Amino acid sequence: MSKVTVVGAGNVGATVANVLAHKDIVNEVVLLDIKGDFAKGKALDTWQQAPVDYYSTKVVGTGDYKDTAKSDIVVITAGIPRKPGMSRDDLISTNAKIVVSVTQSILKHSKNPIFIIVSNPLDVMAYAALKASGLDSKRVIGMAGILDTARYRAFLATELGVSPKDIQAVLMGGHGDTMVPLPRFTTVAGIPVTDMIAKGKLNAIVNRTKKGGGELVKLMGTSAWYAPGAAAAQMVESIIKDDGRIFPCSVWLEGEYGIKNMFLGVPVQLGKEGIKKILTLKLNATEKKMLKTSAKHVRAVIDSFKKMKLIPASKKKPAKKKSTRARKK
Numbered sequence: 001m002s003k004v005t006v007v008g009a010g011n012v013g014a015t016v017a018n019v020l021a022h023k024d025i026v027n028e029v030v031l032l033d034i035k036g037d038f039a040k041g042k043a044l045d046t047w048q049q050a051p052v053d054y055y056s057t058k059v060v061g062t063g064d065y066k067d068t069a070k071s072d073i074v075v076i077t078a079g080i081p082r083k084p085g086m087s088r089d090d091l092i093s094t095n096a097k098i099v100v101s102v103t104q105s106i107l108k109h110s111k112n113p114i115f116i117i118v119s120n121p122l123d124v125m126a127y128a129a130l131k132a133s134g135l136d137s138k139r140v141i142g143m144a145g146i147l148d149t150a151r152y153r154a155f156l157a158t159e160l161g162v163s164p165k166d167i168q169a170v171l172m173g174g175h176g177d178t179m180v181p182l183p184r185f186t187t188v189a190g191i192p193v194t195d196m197i198a199k200g201k202l203n204a205i206v207n208r209t210k211k212g213g214g215e216l217v218k219l220m221g222t223s224a225w226y227a228p229g230a231a232a233a234q235m236v237e238s239i240i241k242d243d244g245r246i247f248p249c250s251v252w253l254e255g256e257y258g259i260k261n262m263f264l265g266v267p268v269q270l271g272k273e274g275i276k277k278i279l280t281l282k283l284n285a286t287e288k289k290m291l292k293t294s295a296k297h298v299r300a301v302i303d304s305f306k307k308m309k310l311i312p313a314s315k316k317k318p319a320k321k322k323s324t325r326a327r328k329k
Helices: 011-023 036-053 088-106 122-133 145-160 199-210 212-220 226-241 285-308
Strands: 003-007 028-032 058-062 073-076 114-117 140-142 246-254 260-271 274-280 325-327
Touching (some): 003 011, 011 028, 011 036, 028 036, 036 058, 073 088, 114 122, 114 226, 122 140, 122 246, 122 285, 140 274, 145 226, 145 246, 145 260, 226 246, 226 260, 246 274, 260 285
Parallel strands (some): 003 028, 003 073, 028 058, 073 114
Antiparallel strands (some): 140 246, 260 274
16 A cells, blocks of 8 residues: 655546545545645545545645655646647646646655656656656656547547447557547457448547547636546556556657657556556557657657756756666567
């Protein structure tokens, strides 16, 4: 059993804490927010839900980083939400400062936690957390692909009239409009999705997936929270259980897929040390081109972050990891 801290008690953070409590796999979830009483209220509400839904995980709210001491996993959801007409990239200035500050504050009280980044723009915020922490890069992971594939699978389930439980999919690239859903690796109960749906309809679903976050912002006036919160909680669960599950996550690449020194979404195996393996799929020419286009977009935003010079020089190089790569050729 472990201790998990969730930073940011807004809709996404509160959902992460609530879903984790229901999973009943950790001793304690600390919900931290600059509005301490707000976090305390949401945590208390979740704790009072425990007798109804039968879980024992204690959820506490706080505004003090001292209460996060000895956290095993830290989920960062803090940041301003995306508003109608605002792209993820518009968020970089404010949210980068928040993520850097949160990361550094957490490390004053927890020696070597695993960070899961949810704040947007996701891939760049993961980069900011890695640079601010100086941790081994396998311990800083961005939550993007699980959410994006969930949307993709949900749209397919609706179109095909099947259970989303039977749909498996792989999605790569940046968390945004340049993400790369891969129909070639999508199946329904083991049946290739391309055998079950017309090409035009499938392409429409792929395009809807790419704009899935924006669709919800238009409908609600703010970013989604149920699916993102559940996706982050699923990552925590896999790490805690060390069950070897494979998910698409935003991770630090060192040459995989011909991409180096940046975060990008690829399939990985999660475990108690964070990233156990990065899986290298054999992509065709079209898929490679789409992935490179996505990487180019993410790198441009990373370059914008670098110009902000928020990270002290001594923190610029992440620690190198060993034996976390598994290639399939």
